Amino acid sequence: MNEEQDGTNHQAGQWMAFQQIWGETFTKMMQLGCTFSPDSAPPDFMRQMRSGIFQGLGQSWEQFLSSPEFMEGMKQSMNSAIALRKMTNDMFSKVRHETHAVSRDDIDAVMLTVRHMETRVLDRIDELAARLEEVTGHLSGNGPPSAAAAQHEPTPKPQANKTAGNNPTSRS
Amino acid sequence: MNTSTANPWAKWQESLVTESFAYARRMAQLPSLHHRAQLVKKGASPSTVVYEEDRLKLLHYPGTQPPRHATPLVIVFALVNRPYILDLKKGRSVVNHFVERGFDTYLIDWGSPTYADRHLTIDDHVNGYISNVVDFVRERAGAPQASLLGYCMGGTMSTMFTALHQERVKNLMLLATGIDFFTRDGLLNLWSRPEYFDVDKFVEAFGNCPAEFLQMSFLMLKPVQNLLEKPLNFFEKADDPQAVDDFLTMETWLNDNISVPGEVYREFVKYLFQQNLLVQNKMPVGKHTVDLRKITCPVLNIMAKADDLVPCAQSMPLNDLVSSQDRKSIAIDAGHIGLAIGGKAQRDVWPHACDWLAERS
Numbered sequence: 214m215n216e217e218q219d220g221t222n223h224q225a226g227q228w229m230a231f232q233q234i235w236g237e238t239f240t241k242m243m244q245l246g247c248t249f250s251p252d253s254a255p256p257d258f259m260r261q262m263r264s265g266i267f268q269g270l271g272q273s274w275e276q277f278l279s280s281p282e283f284m285e286g287m288k289q290s291m292n293s294a295i296a297l298r299k300m301t302n303d304m305f306s307k308v309r310h311e312t313h314a315v316s317r318d319d320i321d322a323v324m325l326t327v328r329h330m331e332t333r334v335l336d337r338i339d340e341l342a343a344r345l346e347e348v349t350g351h352l353s354g355n356g357p358p359s360a361a362a363a364q365h366e367p368t369p370k371p372q373a374n375k376t377a378g379n380n381p382t383s384r385s
Numbered sequence: 386m387n388t389s390t391a392n393p394w395a396k397w398q399e400s401l402v403t404e405s406f407a408y409a410r411r412m413a414q415l416p417s418l419h420h421r422a423q424l425v426k427k428g429a430s431p432s433t434v435v436y437e438e439d440r441l442k443l444l445h446y447p448g449t450q451p452p453r454h455a456t457p458l459v460i461v462f463a464l465v466n467r468p469y470i471l472d473l474k475k476g477r478s479v480v481n482h483f484v485e486r487g488f489d490t491y492l493i494d495w496g497s498p499t500y501a502d503r504h505l506t507i508d509d510h511v512n513g514y515i516s517n518v519v520d521f522v523r524e525r526a527g528a529p530q531a532s533l534l535g536y537c538m539g540g541t542m543s544t545m546f547t548a549l550h551q552e553r554v555k556n557l558m559l560l561a562t563g564i565d566f567f568t569r570d571g572l573l574n575l576w577s578r579p580e581y582f583d584v585d586k587f588v589e590a591f592g593n594c595p596a597e598f599l600q601m602s603f604l605m606l607k608p609v610q611n612l613l614e615k616p617l618n619f620f621e622k623a624d625d626p627q628a629v630d631d632f633l634t635m636e637t638w639l640n641d642n643i644s645v646p647g648e649v650y651r652e653f654v655k656y657l658f659q660q661n662l663l664v665q666n667k668m669p670v671g672k673h674t675v676d677l678r679k680i681t682c683p684v685l686n687i688m689a690k691a692d693d694l695v696p697c698a699q700s701m702p703l704n705d706l707v708s709s710q711d712r713k714s715i716a717i718d719a720g721h722i723g724l725a726i727g728g729k730a731q732r733d734v735w736p737h738a739c740d741w742l743a744e745r746s
Contacts, residue, residue, distance in 0.1 A: 270609045274608055
């Protein structure tokens, strides 16, 4: 019962917001109509009227687009779009699996595995680089570099014209 | 006898005839528009691709003279839309300003992400791609540091990069860059509030953030202006070849959208729009946390007063958050795109920005 009432109130709110937009637009048009005279050149007058209408409409729309009614409507439509997309994704995945084909989910799983492996390898390289720097520091008698500096200095060696696959050379 | 006294509506009749002819002239131009739109050139200045990584291409603008400044300039564009807006056409090219003034200029073209790129994060872009590009450019130019110019989302990433790798950045220039996302000035900030927009569910369902979704969101920021006023204003100038050319070039760019990698989109919405972590010096980028106080290089922050995408209030706080002694803000009467290609920006802002950079390069 309460939900039904909420729905009705929500619709009434939206309707009021729309009424306000058009009400303000027509008021603006009427105001401009009062300046109408044979002396005003038609193109200028029309442009003035058009600009007034658009200005009024623009302001009202801006108000409407930031109103709770619009935000609630946007949230509902986004949720519906997401649900629909999920449903289609699931359906296509099922069809592909049933036909022993590869689905997007499978590709995603492989991509994630590759990324996790990449992260682990790069982390290990960073560690080794830091240790190497430490050792080099000891050998040259300058002492070890600070931990913070070591963490911030995984300066990657650029590889020009590297075009193969999704394989960034260094991260973090 | 005065005509207006004899017939007060004579002016109206005369105008009606003139306007009817003008209307017919404009209508006659419409069928050729599609063909003319196909001829729009993307990018005005000559460039060569000098570095590639995955979908990223680094464009180098050689210019007619050898570079006059020791520090190369890397322009970091946003992940939304294509970067040729910064080199749109002759007389409307930000890139050309810098090339003409003798800067060794590079521009990052991120390319169009595929579904496989949905897991790319801000860390991949900042500590991966931008880092590699900056190192490549430094090595190529034989310079210890590079200057960065970031536009919009590219500005936010450039800021993060500078905070994490200050030693590699000589100067930081930002153009319409979002820093403080808790301002109430922008509709995007309102629409992305967590109670109305579940970004996790969105990215989970869609993978990358679809280009059409972004385009629609940008159109809805000013629906009356974008969907009604703009086409009507264009029609009134349809018989002016220069105006038509400008319009088609601009529209080609506006509709040349690309999707944003899902993870980047999730992090931007969640950490910046919803939690505003950058100004709190808590923004996580991979294993690091961005601390804006670590930025010590000269900063030039350029903003547009009529920007509905990144309102001035979003960019303004940066200069108070960095440790740089040499910092400057410029705000002009323009919109988000007008800041790059508008007549006022081309006349006043870019020559000034070139002077600023020349003194520090």
